Amino acid sequence: MEMGRRPIGELSAAEIRELVREKYSEVVLHPATKYRFRVGHQYALDLGYQQNETKGLPKVLMESFTGVSSYLARFQEFQPGETVLELGSGGGLDTALLARKVGCSGKVIGLDLSLAMLQRAAPGSKQAGISQVYFNQALAEELPVASGSVDWVVSNGIFNLSSEKERILEEIHRVLRPGGRVLCSEIVLQRQPTIEERLNEDDWFK
Numbered sequence: 001m002e003m004g005r006r007p008i009g010e011l012s013a014a015e016i017r018e019l020v021r022e023k024y025s026e027v028v029l030h031p032a033t034k035y036r037f038r039v040g041h042q043y044a045l046d047l048g049y050q051q052n053e054t055k056g057l058p059k060v061l062m063e064s065f066t067g068v069s070s071y072l073a074r075f076q077e078f079q080p081g082e083t084v085l086e087l088g089s090g091g092g093l094d095t096a097l098l099a100r101k102v103g104c105s106g107k108v109i110g111l112d113l114s115l116a117m118l119q120r121a122a123p124g125s126k127q128a129g130i131s132q133v134y135f136n137q138a139l140a141e142e143l144p145v146a147s148g149s150v151d152w153v154v155s156n157g158i159f160n161l162s163s164e165k166e167r168i169l170e171e172i173h174r175v176l177r178p179g180g181r182v183l184c185s186e187i188v189l190q191r192q193p194t195i196e197e198r199l200n201e202d203d204w205f206k
């Protein structure tokens with residue numbers, strides 16, 4: 001174990017969230033650094049994002065992309081006028097694409113625990129000419145959103161980062177209107193990690 005880094009099992013949920021906040025805030029400032037996960041526009045294209053879908057979007061919306069899959073195959077299901085709540089909106093790429101889908105009569109609320117991410121995504125969206133997006137610093141485990149108020153909850157790679165997945169699911173259930181829908185992309189473990197694979201704080205980010 002590295003000096004000063006603690007085993008994951010010793011960390012509280014709040015301490016893990018702080019690790020996550022620090023890590024993704026670092027990504028915004030240094031997107032070209034090598035992390036344990038991929039970052040950026042080329043990564044998005046490799047996952048299946050289409051050049052024609054991202055065309056015209058400012059670089060700033062793509063350079064901090066850290067999602068785990070492309071929503072594009074399901075994008076036709078979002079309808080103009082719908083309200084979408086995006087958990088862990090990060091650098092704002094999906095936020096912008098979703099905003100284009102729901103149009104001016106709809107809206108996308110992007111929430112993230114990293115202020116640095118929001119400070120990148122908000123001006124990026126403005127630069128892209130997208131006005132129907134609202135960004136807010138918040139936890140997916142404590143949504144500052146009225147019950148039964150959104151048509152969709154989406155996320156691209158946040159469940160694996162939280163040690164309180166049930167709380168997030170309960171919040172999603174609370175804020176969705178009756179008949180509302182959920183679209184979450186996630187990575188899953190195919191086996192339990194060994195002790196050696198989860199020795200220190202960095203092992204939370206695989």
Ligand SMILES: C[S@@+](CC[C@H](N)C(=O)[O-])C[C@H]1O[C@@H](n2cnc3c(N)ncnc32)[C@H](O)[C@@H]1O
Nearest residue numbers: 024065066067088090112113114139140156157
């Ligand atoms: C893997 S990144 C994905 C970002 C974005 N969805 C994308 O596709 O580029 C996860 C994002 O969720 C945020 N995040 C992680 N856990 C969170 C939580 N519990 N509540 C709110 N945001 C969270 C991180 O700060 C980070 O920006």
